[in-house]
Amino acid sequence: MFRALAVLRIVLLVNAVAFNLYHAADYAHPIAAAACVAAMVLWTGFATWAYADKRRRGFPLLTADLALAVALTLATPWVKGPDLTASLPGFWIMGALFAWAIHYRLFGGLAAGVLLAAADLARQEIDASDYGNAFLLILGGAIVGFMCDSLQLMATERDAAERESAMAAERARLARIVHDGVLQVLALVQRRAPELGGEAAELGRLAGEQERALRELIRAQDAVTTVHGDATADLASELARLGSRTVTVATPGTPVEVPAPTAREVVAATRSCLDNVRVHVGEHAPAWVLLQAFPDRVEVSVRDDGPGIPAGRLDQAATEGRLGIVESIRGRIADLGGTAELATGDFGTEWEIVVPRTDDLGSAS
Amino acid sequence: MSEAVRVMVVDDHPMWRDAVERDLAAAGLEVVAVAATGREALARFPAARPQVVVLDLQIPEPDGVAVTAAVVEHDPEVKVLILSASGEQADVLAAVKAGATGYLVKSASRDELLDAVLRTAAGDPVFTPGLAGLVLGEFQRTSDSPDEPHLTERETEVLKLVATGLSYRQIAERLVLSHRTVQNHVQNTLRKLQMHNRVELTRYAIERGLDGDE
Numbered sequence: 151m152f153r154a155l156a157v158l159r160i161v162l163l164v165n166a167v168a169f170n171l172y173h174a175a176d177y178a179h180p181i182a183a184a185a186c187v188a189a190m191v192l193w194t195g196f197a198t199w200a201y202a203d204k205r206r207r208g209f210p211l212l213t214a215d216l217a218l219a220v221a222l223t224l225a226t227p228w229v230k231g232p233d234l235t236a237s238l239p240g241f242w243i244m245g246a247l248f249a250w251a252i253h254y255r256l257f258g259g260l261a262a263g264v265l266l267a268a269a270d271l272a273r274q275e276i277d278a279s280d281y282g283n284a285f286l287l288i289l290g291g292a293i294v295g296f297m298c299d300s301l302q303l304m305a306t307e308r309d310a311a312e313r314e315s316a317m318a319a320e321r322a323r324l325a326r327i328v329h330d331g332v333l334q335v336l337a338l339v340q341r342r343a344p345e346l347g348g349e350a351a352e353l354g355r356l357a358g359e360q361e362r363a364l365r366e367l368i369r370a371q372d373a374v375t376t377v378h379g380d381a382t383a384d385l386a387s388e389l390a391r392l393g394s395r396t397v398t399v400a401t402p403g404t405p406v407e408v409p410a411p412t413a414r415e416v417v418a419a420t421r422s423c424l425d426n427v428r429v430h431v432g433e434h435a436p437a438w439v440l441l442q443a444f445p446d447r448v449e450v451s452v453r454d455d456g457p458g459i460p461a462g463r464l465d466q467a468a469t470e471g472r473l474g475i476v477e478s479i480r481g482r483i484a485d486l487g488g489t490a491e492l493a494t495g496d497f498g499t500e501w502e503i504v505v506p507r508t509d510d511l512g513s514a515s
Numbered sequence: 516m517s518e519a520v521r522v523m524v525v526d527d528h529p530m531w532r533d534a535v536e537r538d539l540a541a542a543g544l545e546v547v548a549v550a551a552t553g554r555e556a557l558a559r560f561p562a563a564r565p566q567v568v569v570l571d572l573q574i575p576e577p578d579g580v581a582v583t584a585a586v587v588e589h590d591p592e593v594k595v596l597i598l599s600a601s602g603e604q605a606d607v608l609a610a611v612k613a614g615a616t617g618y619l620v621k622s623a624s625r626d627e628l629l630d631a632v633l634r635t636a637a638g639d640p641v642f643t644p645g646l647a648g649l650v651l652g653e654f655q656r657t658s659d660s661p662d663e664p665h666l667t668e669r670e671t672e673v674l675k676l677v678a679t680g681l682s683y684r685q686i687a688e689r690l691v692l693s694h695r696t697v698q699n700h701v702q703n704t705l706r707k708l709q710m711h712n713r714v715e716l717t718r719y720a721i722e723r724g725l726d727g728d729e
Contacts, residue, residue: 330573333600333621334528334531338531338534338621340622341534341621341622358622361622365620368603399648400644400645400649400651400678400679401648402648402651402652402655403605403608403652404652404656438644438680440648440678440679442651442652443652444655444658445658451675451679453679453681495689496688497681497685497688500679
């Protein structure tokens with residue numbers, strides 16, 4: 151910030167020197183004017199060096215900077231004579247103004263602006279353009295001060311965010327290594343235990359359950375790293391949570407973002423399908439869930455290996471008004487504008503749930 | 516089978532490596548080499564000349580995906596069966612794209628492992644429902660770009676049935692196809708996925724090449 155100001159100072163100095171050389175013939179005290187310009191040149195050189203190091207940027211330096219600008223402004227009427235309106239240092243005073251704004255922020259910029267404006271107004275009769283200049287000085291100081299504050303804040307926040315994301319990535323990497331080790335051991339126990347027989351078999355079964363739970367957790371966690379707002383949810387990781395010893399869940403490798411209420415309903419419907427499998431096929435009957443994501447729709451298939459439903463059973467149940475679960479699944483999905491079809495045969499029973507991803511539902515991806 | 520299938524086992528967990536080696540040997544397969552890291556695997560592969568590499572994805576550098584690509588490059592006839600504990604989806608998909616033709620989670624039973632190794636050796640792709648779901652997702656993701664390979668309707672249908680847990684035999688019955696035809700469809704989807712990977716590699720190479728010209 152101060153480096154940019156140093157460049158600005160030199161530009162302002164060249165402008166002020168050129169302006170004063172051009173008008174020098176009309177001055178009341180040309181020698182004093184030359185001394186003033188020399189002071190500006192020397193001070194600019196000194197300030198460029200002094201401000202370069204953070205340790206030197208203290209109250210004494212900033213005060214001297216501002217005092218010189220005010221003094222030069224106040225000296226103008228005597229040096230130039232009463233007829234010339236432009237101040238001797240001209241825009242050069244911006245160097246001191248911005249130094250205050252950058253260092254002391256909003257209030258520094260405001261204070262320096264007020265002081266310089268007061269000095270500028272005090273040296274002459276006030277007309278409209280003088281008033282405008284004074285107003286700009288105050289406003290400029292305040293705005294630059296405010297912006298510096300915001301920039302500093304943003305830089306701090308950005309640094310913190312970068313640090314945090316680097317830390318999160320490192321944590322995730324370490325967790326992955328630990329998880330993998332745990333999974334290996336659990337899988338091994340599960341594999342070896344039945345061969346040992348007796349109580350070990352039960353141990354193996356428990357290890358298998360934990361292994362599966364951990365694997366699903368990792369999958370769900372991987373999905374969390376993709377940022378999504380409150381309004382959407384990742385259907386893939388939500389469905390993956392339904393996986394168990396008997397339920398196999400297959401999803402695309404990438405998150406499937408749908409509106410959160412849609413995800414909730416689809417998961418609930420899927421859970422109903424799986425409950426149905428437990429009731430009609432058996433407590434430990436295997437089932438499979440497949441999620442497919444297309445640009446315009448998501449499809450969830452739920453299949454079991456059961457004997458299927460005899461032809462006409464459903465119609466008969468419908469006429470008798472006891473469709474219970476089947477109707478509740480269809481109803482949930484119909485509310486989302488989708489369809490739920492039931493197919494049955496010697497391959498078992500299969501639900502095919504199709505839900506559109508419409509724009510007005512906000513299919514954000 | 517007149518000759519024993521030659522297998523290489525790559526896993527950085529000694530207990531696992533030994534368990535797999537023992538199981539395979541007990542079933543009459545010949546374990547011609549074992550390795551604990553990617554570097555060891557690549558060093559021992561040429562001399563051991565296995566038919567099947569049973570490979571853990573999470574191994575010390577180079578990782579399972581890189582090892583898969585390297586051994587397939589070295590010997591296009593070799594079959595790679597991924598045996599993974601965590602089943603990290605992106606890694607599994609990357610390994611299959613790199614040329615692996617089978618994937619099994621480590622919680623699979625001994626019989627399942629043996630069956631998978633024998634099928635892999637015979638050139639049969641070993642798909643879990645999870646892998647089928649990933650592959651389907653991959654093709655759906657790229658479905659709207661015309662220069663990527665696409666699945667036929669039949670291939671999609673077969674893959675979908677694999678993903679919902681049907682065996683090849685059940686699929687053949689349900690679609691009234693021969694077992695061989697179902698296998699061919701599954702094989703084709705893998706080939707297209709690997710081709711898709713080559714398309715990506717080529718594109719990557721071209722992009723890099725153009726960068727170099729600038």
